[in-house]
Amino acid sequence: MDTLLTGRVWVVGDSVTTDAMYPAFAMKLPVPEAARHIFYELRPGWTEQVGPGDIVVAGRNFGLGSSRPVAALFRELGVAALVAEEFNSLFLRNAINHGLPALTVPGATAAFADGDTARLDFAEGWIENTATGTRLPGGALPPMVLEILAAGGILPKLAREGYIAPPTTGPHRS
Amino acid sequence: MGMTMIERILARKAGLAQVSAGQTVVCEVDMTVMIDLQFATAWTPPLRINDPDKVAVVMDHAVPAPSVHDAAGGTRARAFARDFGIARFYDVGRHGICHQVIAENGLARPGEILACTDSHTCAAGAYNTAARGLGPAEIYSILCTGSTWFQVAPTVRYEFTGTRPAAVSGKDVFLHIAGVYGDATNQNLEYGGPGLASIPMSDRRTIATQGAEISADFSTFPADELCRDFIERHSPGGAPFTAADPDPDAVYAAVRTVDLDTLVPQVARPGTVSRNSFPVTEIERRKVDQCFIGSCANGQLEDLAVAAAIVRGRTVAPGVRLLVTPASQQVYRDALRAGYLQDLADAGAVVTNSTCGACFGYHMGLLAPGEVCLTSSTRNFTGRMGSPDAEIYMASPATVAASALTGYVTDPRTELN
Known part of the structure; x- marks a missing residue:
């Protein structure tokens, strides 16, 4: 698995809740439409600006709140990784289980501004601002977690292990 | 260790x-x-x-x-x-x-x-x-x-x-x-x-x-x-269990x-409970549009009993909606049998089916822009119960019931006597 990523950065603040990323009204929508409402109130219009390979850098207590799978929406938009000074553990697990790397890096928001380019390695546990050269250490993910990411998430892993029929048209989306 | x-x-x-x-x-x-x-x-x-x-x-x-x-x-x-x-x-x-x-x-x-x-x-x-x-x-x-x-x-x-x-x-x-x-x-x-x-x-x-x-x-x-x-x-008659106690030298x-002797009723101001909750006596006199008693946190039979005791024989203030959601069908039936739902409905509360609906702003009891809600449910995050331009305060079922009677955030101790 390639654990080195480079991407354009978007910075958000502390305690961004799941209600701010996957509001209740979006839970009634198919995933591609629901994804258009991430940060609907915090950063209106953001989902038009974000692109494939981008990296979201957040502050402390990122993803406080519900079990709703926000990571599926980030993946729908092509976001390549989440970085936060601190993750809510349920939110972090959701990211991993949806095949979205999530790296904890204290001090990350001070090292980046919107539009900067970041390089990171989520197995080695570091992130670098390519323009300033600032390199910060992060919490490397344990091997068990890297295995889930290597499989592309928990559902592909289960398909590989024979618990789900191999996807032909993808999981049911209503 | x-x-x-x-x-x-x-x-x-x-x-x-x-x-x-x-x-x-x-x-x-x-x-x-x-x-x-x-x-x-x-x-x-x-x-x-x-x-x-x-x-x-x-x-x-x-x-x-x-x-x-x-x-x-x-x-x-x-x-x-x-x-x-x-x-x-x-x-x-x-x-x-x-x-x-x-x-x-x-x-x-x-x-x-x-x-x-x-x-x-x-x-x-x-x-x-x-x-x-x-x-x-x-x-x-x-x-x-x-x-x-x-x-x-x-x-x-x-x-x-x-x-x-x-x-x-x-x-x-x-x-x-x-x-x-x-x-x-x-x-x-x-x-x-x-x-x-x-x-x-x-x-x-x-x-x-x-x-x-x-x-x-x-x-x-x-x-x-x-x-x-x-x-x-x-x-x-369930199978025996092995409870977990901490060790005396746990780290x-x-x-x-x-x-506990020193505690008084508390209210969280909108947005978060974290470092944002205060004794009710320190809370501003705030007019409320909606009061909600329910959710996994506070839709239990004991919560409905407290609320019913406060509103019994009284009326919800004009301009206030009081919503009550029993935490389960069993709680609904028990509260019905005990007369709590009668007391609540007589006072002007809307008693709903058991669901998570209003707590997470999904399919009922949503808030309009500019409204103020006092809730006993789980979350007071921005946008949680409807419009992101609504404000959600949080308190106990007793405080919510007392506030529904007066129309503003109220210390339940003044209504319990």
Whole structure:
């Protein structure tokens, strides 16, 4: 698995809740439409600006709140990784289980501004601002977690292990 | 080195003699609870599951179905329960908010691990269960394999002393803790101490439930006499369990004492409970448009009893909507029989079906821009209950009921006399 990523950065603040990323009204929508409402109130219009390979850098207590799978929406938009000074553990697990790397890096928001380019390695546990050269250490993910990411998430892993029929048209989306 | 309550359970279920903070462990899960939303948006039936006796399915978040989208999820949930022989299927009519259903049916047992698709699963920590919310994909994985991994977080212990005053509920105890100590991200919370005997099981569940709002992993209480009585009442003749007590030399990130004698009713201001909760006496005189009593945290029979006692023979203030959602169909029936629902409806409250609906702003009781809500539910995040331009204050059922009568945030002690 390639654990080195480079991407354009978007910075958000502390305690961004799941209600701010996957509001209740979006839970009634198919995933591609629901994804258009991430940060609907915090950063209106953001989902038009974000692109494939981008990296979201957040502050402390990122993803406080519900079990709703926000990571599926980030993946729908092509976001390549989440970085936060601190993750809510349920939110972090959701990211991993949806095949979205999530790296904890204290001090990350001070090292980046919107539009900067970041390089990171989520197995080695570091992130670098390519323009300033600032390199910060992060919490490397344990091997068990890297295995889930290597499989592309928990559902592909289960398909590989024979618990789900191999996807032909993808999981049911209503 | 001694273990905390949660470390003891995780060690036992991982088959290890010892675990400590920082370790990653794989544990067997004793009970996996799936909710209706799991079937509504992305669902593929598995080819095989681990054990149908270790699974329950609860219809709660969107019932009776408010949309075709949710109705179709119900169809898939019923097919799943039928095809895989899930006996513990709580369909509409014997449904309720999953954490109440878990409690009523003895699904959470001391010393065991319970996983569920809802983030307030930490509620079952009131019964000495290592319980936490996990995403739908991970619950699906446990359904298939019977196990999952945990990173053992450091534990903070709250030691209760003194005696809980009558006008102070579990909600007030929790809001006090959240207001003073703030977030507990990536920490476990453990409760105990001599004052615990004055905190009834319903209040313990409120406190355990709301660990989610301060971002904690697990919240657990000891299996004391009150807890054992509760378990015996709700699963008479159930299999014996092995409760988990902390070791005397357990290692904690912090031990904090809460003197219950000194507590007063609390109110959280809009946005968060964390370092944003205050004694009701310090809260501004704020006109409220909607008052809500319900949710997994505070739709229990005891909560409805307190609210009914306050509003009995009185009338909700003009311009105020009081919504009451019993936490389960069983609570609804018990509250109906006890006359609580009559008292509430007579006072002008709208008593709704048991569902998560209003708490998460999904299909009823939504707030308009500019409105102010006082809620006893779980979250006061921006946009949680409708418009992001509405304000959500949070307090106990007693404070919400008293405020519904006056039309502004009110100290319940003035209305209890």
